Amino acid sequence: MRGFTLLALLFLNACGADSLGIGAKNFTESGILAEIAAQLLAADGVESETRELGGTQIAWAALLAGEIQVYPEYSGTLKEEILANLDLQTTDELTAALLQRGIRMGPALGFENTYALGMRRAAAEELGVTKVSDLVEHANLRFGFSSEFMDRGDGWPGLQARYGLAPGDLRGLNHDLAYQGLVNGSIDVIDLYTTDAEILRYDLLALDDDLSYFPEYQAFFLYRDDLDPTLIARLDELGGRIDAQRMIALNVRAKIDRAAEQLVAAEFLEESFGIDAGKRGPDLLTSIAKHSGEHLLLLVISLSMAILLGIPAGIYIARNPGPGRMLMGLLNIIQTVPSIALLVFMIPLFGIGSDSAIVALFLYSLLPIVRNTSSGIAGIPGTIQDSAIAIGLPAGARLRRIELPMAMPAILAGIKTSAVINVGTATLGAWIGAGGLGQPIVSGLSRYDIPMILSGAIPAACLAILVSSFFDLVEKRLLPIGLRL
Amino acid sequence: MLALEGLTKDLGENFSLGPFDYEFAPGSCTVFIGSSGCGKSTLLRLVIGLLDPDAGRIILDGREIRAADFEEARLRMGYVIQDGGLFPHLSARQNIALMAEHLAWSKSRRQERLIELCALTRFPESALERFPAQLSGGQRQRVSLMRALMLDPDFLLLDEPLGALDPIIRFELQEELASIFRDLGKTVLLVTHDLAEAGFFADQIVLMRGGQTLQKGSLADLIERPEDEFVSRFVSAQRGLRGS
Structure with a gap:
């Protein structure tokens, strides 16, 4: 209850x-x-x-x-x-x-929390670097910038032009991982925010913006x-x-x-x-339960929609190979859109939050279900299709009594594939505010907080295993006995 | 009474079927024979409406069967194919009774008919709950035959019904089939490539080649009065094969 x-x-x-x-x-x-x-x-x-x-x-x-x-x-x-x-x-x-x-x-x-370029203080002193224009002399340094900084109008493109920088080694990566890279010596220069805690922690030097490039x-x-x-x-x-x-x-x-x-x-x-709002953060179990609940809800709604729409679509494709090929092509294209991009594309249509995530997950779940339904039906031997027609069964009854039961193993396999993939993809929903087990992963990633990441990743993995075994059970229940022989 | 009038079908690649003009007298057995690819199975598929003809008509009791009428017409035809075409996810009982169930026959009526058919085809009632994969080849053909007979159709269309069976079972079933045809007075259209089998069943044999009728007649007609050089070659090849 x-x-x-x-x-x-x-x-x-x-x-x-x-x-x-x-x-x-x-x-x-x-x-x-x-x-x-x-x-x-x-x-x-x-x-x-x-x-x-x-x-x-x-x-x-x-x-x-x-x-x-x-x-x-x-x-x-x-x-x-x-x-x-x-x-x-x-x-x-x-x-x-x-x-x-x-x-x-x-x-x-x-x-003020402005951008700056940062290096380890010891490394900077060794090279005699104190300001950004000093970097021009050191083309062999390895630069690692957050993806946002790489693309922003006030980020790398303008900075590079202003100072005439031409680094030999430049890569984009997560901001918080960039700190790790800097500390362990695999990167020499990163972008940082001037209020970042790591400047104190790792004894970093924020290089002087001597040409006053960065805005306020x-x-x-x-x-x-x-x-x-x-x-x-x-x-x-x-x-x-x-x-x-x-x-x-x-x-x-x-x-x-x-x-x-x-x-x-x-x-x-x-x-x-002098205010105490009494909010000190939820305990671990409560937050795992909350995120698992949100995750499951994303999964159940999107998968149900995909089943309700995917099976009829698969039947249509099996019956109409011509237009069916176009529909399959469309679904294949959707599948090739990177999941994070698909999620973001949904925002203008469905807003921030679970609606967008549900629609994106629904679109992702469609292909395996549609493809397996249509191939399951199209794969029924011609002699059996003929027999079903020849004994006089009308189309509706053939679908119900012969085609769907015979395609059931393929359809169930498709639903299972979709469900398991969905558990993983749903973690990305956190990027657009849909919550779920991706929330602690995303938050943990930006804080380099491994326990927090695990508090999302482990339940997500368990959920994937649970979902998979659930469908194994459903398979045992729903598969016609004659097809298991 | 079933009849074909100028029935033709273009199958592409310079292969066309017909035109066929046949009448199948009530209670008669017509056997279509020929090498594989001669179009004999396709002819049967045309008659039961699995293929649409390009021209010509199929007449049932004086009325043309149009595309929309086939569903009803098929209730008067039973169709059996070589490997049985049984639905693997349904038990023998469900396979046989599927259409009767769809037509809302009562359970007792279905059960009565099933028992009759088991006796007729000498199929053990205890095996009715088995699935096709659990039946022997001979049993599968018996189930397929029962399924075709369930609604007591006037016509039986049999496409190599014994083709997949080993010789001993084949021989047994041949005998049984012949007696069933005789006792039930069905009009039978049977396809085979085996001349001895054709001779065993047929009132009338139709020898086909390349989609056309070469000769129509009794076994004796084909053997003693071949109308075409291919007919005599076909006949002697089959007889040679049997070593007689």
């Missing part, structure tokens, strides 16, 4: 679009800031949901679409990346451009214009309360001490505002 209640709650949660959504990008600082906002409101009795989203573009799109109402952003990111085509110079221009889009900018929080990155919250003014006023109280030292300390607390973001936020609010 409790399990059922939990599932029902999750379902309502997944459907509930009215609750206040506070977004965070997938790195620690953003997560902490979002938690601070959520708990500040919670202290006033305003419940909200913090949602970690894949990156800048997704968070921005979610805010515009009203999927979230608040998220922390940086001035440089807005000017140089999100609204880069407007060529905004002053803060006033930025404020006006945001208002046009129904977005309001909160007061600056009090710290003041941190503040963005709100939707239609957000309740009393809430905006409350959040505005955070203005000027977090300076750079404070932000680095919070980041160190979360990343180096491995304190949960909720706890770090709670500590900050207690210290600076």
